[in-house]
Amino acid sequence: MAVKLGVPKETAAGECRVALVPAVAAQLMAKGLEVRMQPGAGAGAFFADGDYHDVRMVEEPADLYREADVLLRVQPPTPEEIDLLGPETAVLGFLDPLGDPERVARLRDRGVTAFAMELVPRIARAQAMDALSSQASIAGYKAALLAADLAPRFFPMLTTAAGTVRPAKVLVLGAGVAGLQAIATAHRLGASVFAYDVRPETREQAASLGATFLNLDVSGSAEGGYARELTAEEKRREQELLGEQIAGMDVVITTAAVPGRPAPVLVREAEVTAMRPGSVIVDLAAETGGNCECTVLDETVRHEGVMIHGPRNVPGRLPVHASEMYARNLANFLDLLVEDGHWGPDWEDEVVAKTVLTRNGEIVPDAVRERVEGGAS
Numbered sequence: 001m002a003v004k005l006g007v008p009k010e011t012a013a014g015e016c017r018v019a020l021v022p023a024v025a026a027q028l029m030a031k032g033l034e035v036r037m038q039p040g041a042g043a044g045a046f047f048a049d050g051d052y053h054d055v056r057m058v059e060e061p062a063d064l065y066r067e068a069d070v071l072l073r074v075q076p077p078t079p080e081e082i083d084l085l086g087p088e089t090a091v092l093g094f095l096d097p098l099g100d101p102e103r104v105a106r107l108r109d110r111g112v113t114a115f116a117m118e119l120v121p122r123i124a125r126a127q128a129m130d131a132l133s134s135q136a137s138i139a140g141y142k143a144a145l146l147a148a149d150l151a152p153r154f155f156p157m158l159t160t161a162a163g164t165v166r167p168a169k170v171l172v173l174g175a176g177v178a179g180l181q182a183i184a185t186a187h188r189l190g191a192s193v194f195a196y197d198v199r200p201e202t203r204e205q206a207a208s209l210g211a212t213f214l215n216l217d218v219s220g221s222a223e224g225g226y227a228r229e230l231t232a233e234e235k236r237r238e239q240e241l242l243g244e245q246i247a248g249m250d251v252v253i254t255t256a257a258v259p260g261r262p263a264p265v266l267v268r269e270a271e272v273t274a275m276r277p278g279s280v281i282v283d284l285a286a287e288t289g290g291n292c293e294c295t296v297l298d299e300t301v302r303h304e305g306v307m308i309h310g311p312r313n314v315p316g317r318l319p320v321h322a323s324e325m326y327a328r329n330l331a332n333f334l335d336l337l338v339e340d341g342h343w344g345p346d347w348e349d350e351v352v353a354k355t356v357l358t359r360n361g362e363i364v365p366d367a368v369r370e371r372v373e374g375g376a377s
């Protein structure tokens, strides 16, 4: 039996992305898969039902969930949606494995085979499936535009008959995937860009995109290319040294994250107060607690004349390209699960083995299982 994919309309508030775009749906059908969608699933990303040629539209979400072998999602399913899944169903999407133990436990208890795109290992072979990266690069680009839009100043240097404008000074904190894209975008807009990250290996990457890397002498690389949580003394030193730099910036874009931990605080209230009125902070870590002490999720707050923006779901603000890139990530991952149109994951494959979250009534990754079971006791 050919694998049947189901693509529901996303139900999370404000989510405009869709897990499958027409071009990728056509590629998957050419490989022998069947595709079913909920009408209007692509509308938020400007894809009409009619763009999905030969895709069967299933009006009732309950029918779609029941008939699908593999559900493709952007956001994690709600408890009610999980209860529509049977043990024969697989679900593939962002599942927030470390952020919501109750949801993971529910997926386990339903016997669902769940793959969390956050868990795709960051190795060269899996780059084409790396949805964290594809969505983070979109967020970084948009963060620079949001900052430019909020700023009461130009980003570029301008020489005009009405005088010369100096370029805005933009500091990007965290030079991972999102930070590097924010650096590149702010640089293209003509700003004078500075960057900092605890991983020293980001220095050259940031410099190659036009940023001046700040020398703070605090280093925190960990396994897998990620940062580790700093010690209390390292945090104090980082904040102290950063504080001196922040006061001179027109714009600060923060993107710092440590997997599975609340976002590190890099900009305290005192640093915000020290910035010039009219300065702007865009905090891309707002959803995980914020890199700035003054951030309020989903709001733009003013603190002594400084505007602090804490946006939610930034990739969702570019739903066309975010959906296209995400759908390609999913399709590339599906190649490891489906052979000649039939379900046949290679459970020994490193990418499959590390991405599976729940299977046969078990939580697979140790770190997630410990968190869920630790929280439950």
Ligand code: NAD
Binding pocket: 121, 122, 123, 124, 126, 127, 130, 132, 133, 136, 173, 174, 175, 176, 177, 178, 179, 196, 197, 198, 199, 202, 224, 225, 226, 227, 228, 230, 238, 255, 256, 257, 258, 259, 264, 266
């Ligand atoms: P992330 O979203 O977890 O973190 C963003 C950045 O914040 C990181 O660069 C991190 O070092 C930085 N950070 C954390 N704590 C900080 C602090 N206290 N002060 C300053 N900066 C801090 O990371 P990400 O962008 O998803 O990825 C991190 C890295 O993983 C990438 O830059 C890359 O090196 C690696 N990666 C590898 C692959 C691959 O090989 N396939 C794919 C993607 C990413």
